[in-house]
Structure formats: C-alpha cells, structure tokens
Amino acid sequence: MSTGIIDSSARICSANGALDPGELLRLMDEWSIARAVVAPSDEMVAVYNEEGNRRIAEIVRAHPNRLSGLAVANPWYGANAAQMLEAALGGGLVGLYLHPGLQGFHLTDDIVNPLIQTCIAYEKPIYSHTGTPVCAMPFQMAELARRHPDAVFIMGHAGWSDFCLYDVVPACRQAPNIVVETSCAFASAIGRFVQEIGVDRVIFGTGYPRSRHRFEVNKMRGLDLTEEVYRQVMGDNAARLWGIGG
C-alpha cells in the first residue's frame, strides 16, 4: 500500500524568533505531499539547538498526521550535544539533522562520533546536508558511513552542486548504509542513482525553502520511472527509513 508522497528534506525557517509551518503546509496541500520531515534552520541549527528541537517538537505535535521532525545538535557542544539529541529523539523526533557548513565541522571529524553513536542506539537515521566544500562532500559522508556501518545516513541534496554528477554514485558504492535524497540534484543524475545505487536507496525531498515544491515535484514527475519505482522513491522508501506512516 502506498504511503503517498513524503518530503524528506524541508526546513522551517525562523521569522522574528518564531517557527511557522503554515506556508509549508499550504505547499504540501498544493502539491499533494502527505508528509514532510522537517528540521529547524539557520541559528537554531548552528547555535540554539535546544530551542530548535523544542519548537520542532511542538510543531510536530500540532500536526502529527502531516509532519515529522528532525533534531539538531551542534557537535561542538560535546557531551551536551549528545544529551540534547537523546532528549529530542526520546521525545519523538525521528532523526538527526546535520549541516557541517553551518555548524562548523567536517563530516570526517571525530567530534561527530558521539552523535552518530546516539542515533545508532536509538535506531534513528542521520540526515546531512552535502555538496559544500570543504566540509560536506559525498566521499566525506562515505568515510563517516564506513566508520559507522550500523548507522543509516541520508545524503542531503545528493551532493549538489559540484558533486552530484560524479561523486555520489561511487561514494554510495563505498558505503551501503547511505541513502540519497533528491532535492536540488539534476534530474539526469537521479535516474542514474536509481539504476546504479538502487531504487531502495533513493528518497524524494523538496529541499524547501532552498528549492521549491513546484520545481522538485515536476522534476520527479518528468523522470522516466516506472509507476512502482516512482512510488518507492517518492514515499515508500522514506516511510520505511523514518519509521513513519503516510
């Protein structure tokens, strides 16, 4: 049974200190997206992690049938980061959101290891922004994933912009515990991901607000995918990965 479309890559931006999911929910309705996995953005990713987690949890509780939430924890907070993450995952958030560029670390740095161990303990996936040199590149994610074979990693934005056509496929071959998220990536690259990485390792995302629903949904509709593959990529894989319903 299909879960409907699941967007595995959406951020809710802060405006005047508030997180408002209203525009995202409107776009989800417009583009028939059943559920979005949301993370906070900007200062809540970099610095105010606890506040970001609290607000995302509140939003998810207010829209339990439409939204699931990711926790943030800047690895530079050390033991406090792991504690914040434990609290957030224990409170119902479905995974960890990393942004090495905003948070100031390399995916290969050891400081992220305690967060990965926490996710392994809670059996939750790790979504990371990728595509930003020098800290968030596909082979760096592969190195991290090889170091933690029991964790599941999501390669956010598929290495966009400089890496999606070349590095993503060989990086994913190095580490079978990486799943690729499609937002921002070239349409032609996504077809290659499905063929060469495997249909069960590709998940749809809008990348909102960096990208837009109209572009991302139409991009996927324009791919030469069978109905079965389309259904898997657009929702079923994500539902299984995040442990959520449609």
Place this chain on the structure above:
Amino acid sequence: MRIIDAHTHRPGSLLGAPPRPIGELRREFEQDGLSGAWIATTDGLIRDTNRHNDLLAEDLRDHLDFFVPFCTVDPHQGAEAAIRELERCRKELGMRGLKLHSWLQAFSISNPAVVPILRRAGELRMPVLFHDGTPPYSTPLQVAAAAEQAPETTVILGHAGLDDLYRDAILACLRHPSIYLCLCSVSSGYIQEIIGRCPADRLLFGSDGGFGPGLVPSAADKILAVCEDQATLNRIFHENAEAILPVANRRSAW
C-alpha cells in the same frame, strides 16, 4: 642529508612563471640542496598534453642523473587514448611517473576514465602523483576512492590535502596502504599532525619547485620546524622517494 623533491614542475607560462632552461632550474635546485627531483610539466596540464610530454622528455635528456620525469595524460580524451599516451611516455620517452592535476585539467577524479588509467600506470610501475586539496575536483577522498579501485598502483597525494583537507588526507593514508602523502604546501602545524598520525614510510618531501623562487628551502623549513627525529626526516626527505623511484643516471630500462 640527501633531499629528493617529489613534487616539482618544469617552469611554464602558468601563474606568470617565465619559461627557463632546465639546466638553470637544476642549478637552482642543487644550490637549494636537492640531490634529485621528480618533475612534471606545467603548461602540459592546461594544453597540448602530448606535445608537452615530448618537450619535457627532450629537456631532461641530459639531466636524468638528477630529474625523474613524470608525464601527464588527458582523461577527457577517454581511457583508451590516455592509456595510449601513458604507454608512449613510458616506453618511448622513458618517463617514470604520471602526474594528474584534476583542477587544472578540469576533470573529476570520479570520471570513469581515471581508474583504468591508474590501473595501467600500476602495471607500468609508474607512481601517480595527484594534485589534491582543492575542491570540488581534487579532494583527498576523491583520489582515495579511485586508488581503492587500483590497489596495485602507488598513489601520491601531492599536497597531503592542503590546509583545508589534510585530515581527510590522513584518513586516506591510513585506510589505503598504496597512498603516500607529499608534504608540499601544507602548513607546519598540520605537517606535525600528519607526521604524528601517518606511517613515516609513506611521507614524501615536495616543494612545487619550478613555480617560483625559494620554494624548496621554504618547504624544507616547514618540516624541520616540527620534526627533529632524524630517522623520520631521512624517510621523508629521501629514503621513501628513492624506494619508490630511485634517481638514475640513465633512462630506466623498460
């Protein structure tokens, strides 16, 4: 102490360095204390690849007791053509290593032509010296991914990741026994960490000499500032390079 520089360039027009006679460059290197140098083209990395292989080979004809020539190939020509040029350089020109500079040559190391080139280089016993440390096309882990597919080939990260990615270079070195790090253009503090974490028998001295004056002594000073262990210094400055490719006073036999 003998010093073999594993990373130099024949002066070319790139970066405004004026073309210079190779004998003049050799005298400068000898005055800087070098006993030998691995050398690659500069201009051939941006145009007329095959012609610049010929020019380098011709230039070095009377200097093979000092220089170890590295050719280059253009992966954009496809694996077959690039390998043909590699074989020509080895068998006809007597060149002994391969230099690839994916930033200047504008190819991704994940380009499908690269792994077959590396494998053939290994069969020809030619080490492959990569420029590295410069995203998006020249990162240590990109090189490592290709090296993993050609495990019999000696692969050298020509800049040990530079300052932004030296820790990725360390990871690449630790994961892959075929990968060497050339301590060229990395800052002293990072060189100290590299020496502390990587096997000493897989570190090389390099300077980018040929691009401009003073590069050789500057590169040596960076290492000497952070390492006093003579056995380690011997390995870095000459033993490892000589183990990979000894300087010869004649063309090496095919």
